[in-house]
Amino acid sequence: MKKLINAPxxxxxxxxxxxxxxxxxxxxxxxxxxxxxxxxxxxxQVALVSGGGSGHEPLHSGFVGPGMLAAACAGxxxxxxxxxxxxxxxxxxxxxxxxxxxxxxxxxxVLNFEMAADLAKDEGIETASVIVADDVAVQDxxxxxxxxxxxxxxxxxxxxxxxxxxxxxxxxxxxxxEKVSKASRSMGVALTSCTVPAAGKPSFDLPExxxxxxxxxxxxxxxxxxxxxxxxxxxxxLVASITDDLDFxxxxxIALLTGLGxxxxxxxxxxxxxxxxxxxxxxxxxxxxxxGDYITSLDMAGCSLTLTQADDETLRLWxxxxxxxxxxxxx
Amino acid sequence: MKKLINAPxxxxxxxxxxxxxxxxxxxxxxxxxxxxxxxxxxxxQVALVSGGGSGHEPLHSGFVGPGMLAAACAGxxxxxxxxxxxxxxxxxxxxxxxxxxxxxxxxxxVLNFEMAADLAKDEGIETASVIVADDVAVQDxxxxxxxxxxxxxxxxxxxxxxxxxxxxxxxxxxxxxEKVSKASRSMGVALTSCTVPAAGKPSFDLPExxxxxxxxxxxxxxxxxxxxxxxxxxxxxLVASITDDLDFxxxxxIALLTGLGxxxxxxxxxxxxxxxxxxxxxxxxxxxxxxGDYITSLDMAGCSLTLTQADDETLRLWxxxxxxxxxxxxx
Numbered sequence: 001m002k003k004l005i006n007a008p009x010x011x012x013x014x015x016x017x018x019x020x021x022x023x024x025x026x027x028x029x030x031x032x033x034x035x036x037x038x039x040x041x042x043x044x045q046v047a048l049v050s051g052g053g054s055g056h057e058p059l060h061s062g063f064v065g066p067g068m069l070a071a072a073c074a075g076x077x078x079x080x081x082x083x084x085x086x087x088x089x090x091x092x093x094x095x096x097x098x099x100x101x102x103x104x105x106x107x108x109x110v111l112n113f114e115m116a117a118d119l120a121k122d123e124g125i126e127t128a129s130v131i132v133a134d135d136v137a138v139q140d141x142x143x144x145x146x147x148x149x150x151x152x153x154x155x156x157x158x159x160x161x162x163x164x165x166x167x168x169x170x171x172x173x174x175x176x177x178e179k180v181s182k183a184s185r186s187m188g189v190a191l192t193s194c195t196v197p198a199a200g201k202p203s204f205d206l207p208e209x210x211x212x213x214x215x216x217x218x219x220x221x222x223x224x225x226x227x228x229x230x231x232x233x234x235x236x237x238l239v240a241s242i243t244d245d246l247d248f249x250x251x252x253x254i255a256l257l258t259g260l261g262x263x264x265x266x267x268x269x270x271x272x273x274x275x276x277x278x279x280x281x282x283x284x285x286x287x288x289x290x291x292g293d294y295i296t297s298l299d300m301a302g303c304s305l306t307l308t309q310a311d312d313e314t315l316r317l318w319x320x321x322x323x324x325x326x327x328x329x330x331x
Numbered sequence: 332m333k334k335l336i337n338a339p340x341x342x343x344x345x346x347x348x349x350x351x352x353x354x355x356x357x358x359x360x361x362x363x364x365x366x367x368x369x370x371x372x373x374x375x376q377v378a379l380v381s382g383g384g385s386g387h388e389p390l391h392s393g394f395v396g397p398g399m400l401a402a403a404c405a406g407x408x409x410x411x412x413x414x415x416x417x418x419x420x421x422x423x424x425x426x427x428x429x430x431x432x433x434x435x436x437x438x439x440x441v442l443n444f445e446m447a448a449d450l451a452k453d454e455g456i457e458t459a460s461v462i463v464a465d466d467v468a469v470q471d472x473x474x475x476x477x478x479x480x481x482x483x484x485x486x487x488x489x490x491x492x493x494x495x496x497x498x499x500x501x502x503x504x505x506x507x508x509e510k511v512s513k514a515s516r517s518m519g520v521a522l523t524s525c526t527v528p529a530a531g532k533p534s535f536d537l538p539e540x541x542x543x544x545x546x547x548x549x550x551x552x553x554x555x556x557x558x559x560x561x562x563x564x565x566x567x568x569l570v571a572s573i574t575d576d577l578d579f580x581x582x583x584x585i586a587l588l589t590g591l592g593x594x595x596x597x598x599x600x601x602x603x604x605x606x607x608x609x610x611x612x613x614x615x616x617x618x619x620x621x622x623g624d625y626i627t628s629l630d631m632a633g634c635s636l637t638l639t640q641a642d643d644e645t646l647r648l649w650x651x652x653x654x655x656x657x658x659x660x661x662x
Contacts, residue, residue, distance in 0.1 A: 002522045002539065002542075002559060002632065004522065004565065004598040004601060005561070005598060005601050006605075011597065011601060014604050014605075015600040017600075018601055018602070018603040018607070021604055021607035021608075022588075022620045022622045023620075055595075055597060057595065058596055191335065211333075228333060230338070231337050257353075261595035263335060264386075264388065264592035264593065264624075264627055265592075265624065266346045266385060267334055267630075269345075269346040269347075269348075270335060270342060270346050270349055271335050272352060273345050273348035273349035273351075273352055274337075274345075275352075276348075276352035276353075277352075289353045291353045293624070296595055298595050298597070299632070301630070302335075303335060321661075323660075328660060329654075329659060
């Protein structure tokens with residue numbers, strides 16, 4: 001295992017020190033392993049809290065800031081954060097308008113966020129939760145009942161964050177988040193495994209001439225292993241899998257193509273060219289797009305495509321200003 | 332070789348189609364392999380043109396836009412663009428105030444930009460050039476007389492781009508660029524080789540327990556091979572190499588830690604924590620920082636650190652608005 005780390009046991013703590021050093025505009029709570037934005041200026045706004053296992057950066061800490069998350073809870077690599085962390089986050093960011101938990105659909109995350117919601121209720125903090133389960137690859141998986149949550153999470157966090165910044169109520173922000181979550185579908189492909197630091201070896205074996213279609217972001221099995229194919233064919237299969245699952249014609253879409261951590265940007269653009277062509281062929285109109293590393297799987301080579309049906313409200317909220325380390329644009 | 336491509340021969344053309352599809356705000360000239368911003372609104376401003384071999388994305392095409400480059404010329408992977416491409420770029424973006432070429436110090440790039448300057452002069456386009464040669468690792472290298480140009484280029488492009496947006500003259504913008512170039516020092520480390528698509532195999536062999544300190548962004552030899560070390564020790568050596576070369580005390584610095592394409596963000600933050608601590612120990616004040624993939628080497632695992640001495644003017648120009656796909660912030 002060749003990684004830029006000090007020791008497997010300290011990766012998360014060390015990375016949080018790095019986040020703190022690089023981004024003085026953010027607060028890092030090392031004890032609770034939280035990344036937070038200042039609450040000043042957000043009074044009366046619903047606060048969005050997300051989190052999950054580490055190793056998917058910039059998700060979630062890279063999406064903390066004005067217009068998006070109020071706090072991100074970092075679990076150990078590929079391990080859910082605890083209810084205590086989530087409660088600490090909710091307590092710190094709640095300004096009285098309540099807290100929306102955005103939860104990727106993995107069993108540990110779901111249970112822990114549920115428990116955190118109960119604990120928050122005891123503390124008098126109103127919460128709502130939205131589960132993101134956008135991965136069309138498989139129905140159930142290693143750590144998931146139902147579909148896994150992947151790239152759609154980024155889009156839910158952005159759009160719901162903009163709704164919160166407008167001062168909408170908790171019920172209204174939760175409704176927007178739910179709408180975007182239900183309107184999102186994703187599918188990924190791995191060219192290589194990732195290596196979890198504590199394991200010290202690749203999570204799975206993948207021969208030099210094979211790829212895994214529908215891989216999970218923790219290396220969970222996908223749909224099938226197939227011979228290494230062209231970007232054209234891979235993009236075509238990602239698009240087909242997604243559009244077979246939900247009809248994306250007749251409404252503008254937001255398209256997100258994320259690298260999985262070990263794939264360089266030039267390859268992502270090669271894939272995106274094919275994605276755009278495949279969508280055009282199907283009569284699907286891409287209204288907004290993002291290409292880069294947004295939700296990763298440590299050093300895995302590969303990519304994941306997300307499409308979200310975007311009505312006028314979703315597009316308007318997507319375009320609203322955001323100022324995080326991972327997504328940033330002005331009005 | 333496992334890559335998300337169609338064929339080694341079409342990587343650049345395909346990636347440019349992807350850039351065009353993903354970023355409708357940019358113009359892509361496929362014939363000349365240029366990425367350009369619209370000239371509307373930049374009348375009377377010096378236009379910055381950079382470029383170089385592909386494989387270092389987001390450099391340079393990711394830095395085209397308001398507040399930074401007017402155009403980027405894309406060569407084949409690790410191969411200089413041609414003087415004709417550079418001339419085409421200069422012709423397209425010149426609004427009468429002249430063109431500044433920003434050139435990484437590699438022999439092919441330097442010669443071709445010189446020739447382009449001659450051709451531009453014949454066409455009545457005034458040009459100036461700044462050479463970036465910030466890599467402290469080695470004096471001469473495989474494709475370089477003198478030092479190689481690496482991460483300092485990003486900082487030169489940002490600061491000079493802001494000076495150009497202020498409407499300064501070509502001589503003034505060139506002076507700012509020269510100042511920032513001279514104030515920048517960099518050093519990188521490779522954990523793995525990259526693989527050039529047309530070669531189909533790693534550019535060099537690096538045993539599982541060794542790293543290459545001072546590697547070039549095309550895989551050129553660095554200073555030495557050493558056993559795999561902790562992030563703490565690697566960061567310490569990068570900082571020592573840079574600060575042994577130039578005194579960074581007494582002036583604020585801009586710090587850029589870039590991944591080389593195959594290293595995930597969580598590892599970069601681990602390294603940055605150590606970089607920040609090492610700088611603090613030396614009494615060096617980091618005024619601004621960037622951590623992420625800014626100048627890469629295809630799929631190479633590793634990172635590169637750049638420090639730039641930043642006086643008040645440099646900091647002010649650094650903070651000026653920029654709107655590119657690779658760097659974006661408001662006023």
